Amino acid sequence: MTNLHSITSSTNASCWKSLKAEAEKLAATDAALAPLLQCVILPAKTLPEALGRLLSEKLAAKHLPEGLILQLFADFADAVSDLEQTVSRDLNAITGHDPAARDWVAPFLFYKGFHALQSHRLAHYLWGTDRQHLALFLQNRISDVFAVDIHPAARIGSGVMMDHATGIVIGETAVVENDVLLWHGVTLGGRSQEPGDRHPKVRQGAVLGANSTIIGNIEIGRGAKVAAGSVVVHDVPADKTVAGTPAKIIN
Secondary structure, three states, X not given: OOOOOOOOHHHHHHHHHHHHHHHHHHHHHOOOOHHHHHHHOOOOOOHHHHHHHHHHHHHOEOOEOHHHHHHHHHHHHHHOOOHHHHHHHHHHHHHHHOOOOOOOHHHHHHOHHHHHHHHHHHHHHHHHOOOXXXXXXXXXXXXXXXXXXXXXXXXXXXXOEEEOOOOOEEOOOOEXXXXXXXXXXXXXXXXXXXXXXXXXEEOOOOEEOOOOEEEOOOEEOOOOEEOOOOEEOOOEOOOOEEEOOOXXXXX
16 A cells, blocks of 8 residues: 655655745735744744744633643654644645645645644544544544545545545545545445444545545545545455446546
């Protein structure tokens, strides 16, 4: 299977440098946004630090205080050596796919699909370090705040974009490889109530259209496309497009 986090360091360096330069320019020209930029991006020394500053405030709750989340992000960044590269590649996916993303600052600060995905990465880290109930608590907060529900055990690669993101649901044993594009309302669900491997495997470069539903331990092949509103219950071969209910190959 494709390495879920294999990317180059050059992407990381250019992304963070560009993001910080844009933030400095925007803070100097827009007094209304300056406090946010001066709190989140400008004091940060790294991209994960800036991300922790941003998301700890968004996810904070009475029993999940901002300071605790900020520390969890710091621990996460220390433990996962390629986190900065992974986050950079996710931002690159947004600027590559979305013509509305004309800079780095906007998707970093305001795109909730990006926020939900990075928050899931923290929950997944907690799940893997035997803090499963805390991971589930964080999953619940992500769902409440961003309307995206991803089980902490689900494995998601880099260069992934969740466009608009509202209503995305991804189950426990799902795998989403690198460079996948998911539109709003996508469901990667299970067909069985029995424990075990029961959710879809979405291979590199696949595109899942809005409100598409992929059910069961099936494979969406590399570069495959699922049309909006489709219900997929069987494997989709690489580079094929499927549509309908149930979905069938159309090309």
